[in-house]
Amino acid sequence: MSIKSLEKWNRSLLKASSGEFTRQASGWLEQSGEDFLDLVREELIHSGGIDTENLLSSFRKGARDHVWIIENGGLTLEIGTNVEYASFINDGHWTVSEENVRWVPGYFQGSRFIYDPSASTGMALKKQWISGNGFWDKALLLYETIFARSLDKRFSKWLNTLGGDIG
Template identity: 45%
Template sequence: MARNGVEIRGLRELIRRLERATNGELRREFALWLEATGFQFLEEIQQEIIRTQTVDTRRLLNSFDKGDGDNVWSITDRGLTLEIGSNLSYASYANDGHWQERRFIPGRWNGHTFEYDSGANTGMMLKAKWIEGTGYWDSALLIFERIFERALERKLQQWLDTF
């Protein structure tokens, strides 16, 4: 999954100066707020996966959560960094699109749904074609950037008023 970032000019310097004035209390406040915004971004990604009907399994949806091996979640306190993503190999393919190769998939049809079964003698043949991506990550990032900008302005004003 591609890593994207939001750069705010002067933010580090402002936080550094406020931190000196508050004996580090602002740093702790900012770290808590940053983690909360990370959870908000995860929620936006999950909502976009659902809205765009990206997959009908929950593996991709659940890969955007904090705490298991398929997740990328990193918060660094001193560097003020938050990384969010998925280690699933197909997460970027579902977002960006990809070429599907011609191949046989073993399994069974139950009505209109196909169930994969590696030991089945029956199955389906996939044809080579371009699978369009849904852009769930890109949409979530655009939504989050708008939310983040307003939330940061409010939070900075709150911190300035408090400290």
């Protein structure tokens, strides 16, 4: 190894240790989160299991009911939604828990029921199991593959930029 290459390697290490690597990793992690949310929205639309935009729009960074936490130093990304019925759509649910009938406020537009908590009209639901569509699970499965490939590619790129022409 030449001295010039060693000096270049040392400068690269100093740059990485000054926070450059963490900044780049943080940016990549944030983009990865955005990519995952895109997949979640695509799977939700593909499943056909939504009647309103509330759940769909909650899977955006900065949305009212979103969960988006990044811890820069530890490179933690936590994403999701605070929309309370999201797990019901993903996992499935019983329409009624204990009772035999549950009242749901809202109104009909043609054959489509629109949930409206302030409505004086509505419908009575009898107890039955509604199967989930697994939109989150499907998006996560797809993303695990994409994320692994992206991490390998990004890590190789970081190592190449860090190492330069050592040899």
